[in-house]
Amino acid sequence: MDKKAVSALLDEIAVLLEIKGESPFKTIAYVKAARALLDHPGGLDEIIRETGLKGIKGIGDGIRPRIIEMHETGHCSYYDELRASIPDGLIDMLRVPGLGPKRAKQIYDALGVASIGELLYACNENRLVSLPGLGPKYQQKLIESIAFLTRHAGRFLYPDALAEAVRLRTLVIESGLASRVEIAGSLRRKKETVKDIDILVATDEPDRVSDLFVSLPGVESVTGKGPTKTSVTLASGIAADLRTVTPEQYPYALHHFTGSAEHNTKMRGRAKRLGLKMNEYGLYRGEEIVPCESEEDIFRALGLAYIQPELREDMGEVEAAESGDTPRLIEQSDLVGLFHMHSRYSDGKDEIAEVAEAARSRGYRYIGITDHSKTAAYAGGLKAEDLQRQQAEIDAVNQKYDEFRIFKGAEVDILPDGTLDYPEEILATMDFTVCSIHSKFRMTEEEATARVVKAMDNPYFTIFGHPTGRLLLAREGYPLNMKRVIDAAAERGVAIELNAHPQRLDIDWREMHYARERGVKIAISPDAHALTGFDDVVYGVGIARKGRLGPADVLNTLTAGQFMEFVSAGRMKRTRRQ
Ligand code: DGT
Ligand code: CA
Ligand code: ZN
Numbered sequence: 001m002d003k004k005a006v007s008a009l010l011d012e013i014a015v016l017l018e019i020k021g022e023s024p025f026k027t028i029a030y031v032k033a034a035r036a037l038l039d040h041p042g043g044l045d046e047i048i049r050e051t052g053l054k055g056i057k058g059i060g061d062g063i064r065p066r067i068i069e070m071h072e073t074g075h076c077s078y079y080d081e082l083r084a085s086i087p088d089g090l091i092d093m094l095r096v097p098g099l100g101p102k103r104a105k106q107i108y109d110a111l112g113v114a115s116i117g118e119l120l121y122a123c124n125e126n127r128l129v130s131l132p133g134l135g136p137k138y139q140q141k142l143i144e145s146i147a148f149l150t151r152h153a154g155r156f157l158y159p160d161a162l163a164e165a166v167r168l169r170t171l172v173i174e175s176g177l178a179s180r181v182e183i184a185g186s187l188r189r190k191k192e193t194v195k196d197i198d199i200l201v202a203t204d205e206p207d208r209v210s211d212l213f214v215s216l217p218g219v220e221s222v223t224g225k226g227p228t229k230t231s232v233t234l235a236s237g238i239a240a241d242l243r244t245v246t247p248e249q250y251p252y253a254l255h256h257f258t259g260s261a262e263h264n265t266k267m268r269g270r271a272k273r274l275g276l277k278m279n280e281y282g283l284y285r286g287e288e289i290v291p292c293e294s295e296e297d298i299f300r301a302l303g304l305a306y307i308q309p310e311l312r313e314d315m316g317e318v319e320a321a322e323s324g325d326t327p328r329l330i331e332q333s334d335l336v337g338l339f340h341m342h343s344r345y346s347d348g349k350d351e352i353a354e355v356a357e358a359a360r361s362r363g364y365r366y367i368g369i370t371d372h373s374k375t376a377a378y379a380g381g382l383k384a385e386d387l388q389r390q391q392a393e394i395d396a397v398n399q400k401y402d403e404f405r406i407f408k409g410a411e412v413d414i415l416p417d418g419t420l421d422y423p424e425e426i427l428a429t430m431d432f433t434v435c436s437i438h439s440k441f442r443m444t445e446e447e448a449t450a451r452v453v454k455a456m457d458n459p460y461f462t463i464f465g466h467p468t469g470r471l472l473l474a475r476e477g478y479p480l481n482m483k484r485v486i487d488a489a490a491e492r493g494v495a496i497e498l499n500a501h502p503q504r505l506d507i508d509w510r511e512m513h514y515a516r517e518r519g520v521k522i523a524i525s526p527d528a529h530a531l532t533g534f535d536d537v538v539y540g541v542g543i544a545r546k547g548r549l550g551p552a553d554v555l556n557t558l559t560a561g562q563f564m565e566f567v568s569a570g571r572m573k574r575t576r577r578q
Helices: 003-020 024-039 044-051 064-073 077-084 088-093 101-111 116-124 136-152 158-174 206-214 250-258 261-273 295-301 317-322 352-361 384-399 445-456 482-492 509-517 531-546 560-577
Strands: 180-184 196-202 219-225 229-234 239-245 277-279 282-285 337-341 366-372 405-413 434-436 495-499 522-525
Touching: 003 024, 003 044, 003 064, 003 077, 003 101, 044 064, 064 077, 088 101, 088 116, 101 116, 116 136, 158 180, 158 196, 158 206, 158 239, 158 531, 180 250, 196 250, 206 219, 206 229, 206 239, 239 250, 250 261, 250 277, 250 295, 261 277, 261 317, 337 352, 337 405, 337 495, 337 522, 337 531, 352 366, 352 384, 352 531, 366 384, 384 405, 405 560, 445 482, 482 495, 482 509, 482 560, 495 531, 509 522, 509 531, 522 531
Parallel strands: 196 239, 337 366, 366 405, 405 434, 495 522
Antiparallel strands: 180 196, 219 229, 229 239, 277 282
16 A cells, blocks of 8 residues: 555544544544655655654554554555444445534434435434434535435546546556557546546457456456447446547547537537538448548548547537637646645645745746635634734745745635625735635525625735635535626626636636636636645646637736736726726
């Protein structure tokens, strides 16, 4: 087991201990050890070899041998013991958002509820309200959470599925049995969540490729094995389909299996109108194949400019390609700077100087530091005096650089009444702000929209942070009339964030088309709480491409000077409106 797997298992032990009602100290010790291990530099092999796990703050004597056992044997007898003493259904219930281990155990003990289905039944029968500390509101929340879970069941976050897909692809390539191997489906389209992995292979030896595929490490079960399609389920729970075609069929198949189904339907309709027939194996005029060596050739044969995979969602991309232009979509290398990062002053892990150096070494020319504002106490929100110290420190670090700049900002809470969480005289000390909602999510669409629009009236509002507050596969956002929000942003010279965290990817790409039309700039932001957060930028770029954004649509392609002009233009616009 590697560091990540061991750390995850320690976290699981903590959860099991909590279900068992063990002392909180014991539980916390495992959570701390998990965290400490993850944060310790280097791989697990290296850490154990160099330290024997001794002298690492957070890893105590009791837990050390368990980690070594996991590392050496790939499992943990203590965990196995705990796990065997708790019903599977009870563990499964923890997938319900908002249901923690303690409450799950309470409901299990009192009502004998031991599965998600039984839990839903018990809620609908109004049985939870009789339990101490649980009321009708909580019961209703669980009903909604279960509905959410069912709706999103069987989907995976993009980076999780991508990592598995890349691993499988590499192994197939290394076999030397295939001339082409590509990840297709929703992963190739860079969708925020995916149902499964689709891998397409061009080969003259389909049987050998299929045999190899089912024997790859991580394959837990084989769910289908036909002449052209092999289906497996991986240990991580993700299903993967492998399709084999001949090298001649490959371009047509690549287009077909990239999808989306809706895009394909549109393309087939177009082919038909041109007197052609299109399927996964070819493009035909009567009996004769229209020869294509690449996807570009296929689009050309249909009188279309090339359409990048990210755009193939039947969101107007086929119509746009009729005019012959392939849009220049944003690339990571277009990003000049990054906004929205946290430092140690609030809930970030690193010093401002470290964040700056990490950004600079990755080629960025500026960053915006945005620690949390005072009301966000759970995230170490900054009081006025902390902010002063933080800004002095930024000034000091900025002194060291000529060609790099740290902008002073804050992630300012938009309070329930639509005011910002700092008074004007404090906001005036900042170069810019990211303003976001972190409290009182339960609002009607009208209330939420009014809250945001009112906040945007404030001249110091620069970027609207993670607009819907959603957490993919875990939590729906608050209801927001995004069209009205985008209109308001356009009128006030406010930018909107595309939060690049893979669980957020918020604003949604489907809304970005309208933002682009209205000329609202989108800031692709890592919302980094540690240096690893820089790695998330690529996911934001992928989603921005799905939203058809080019360099001119993105706020952080501006130079530092242009950005300052953007901020003051927005301020002036709003001051004049007041
Ligand atoms: P998902 O749900 O994340 O797996 O999304 P996809 O797009 O990967 O969907 P999937 O795995 O069911 O199918 C892979 C590709 O196969 C899809 O992108 C397009 C093609 N395909 C699947 N079903 C249909 C269909 O009913 N009609 C057409 N024209 N193409 C389809
Ligand atoms: Ca798929
Ligand atoms: Zn936030």
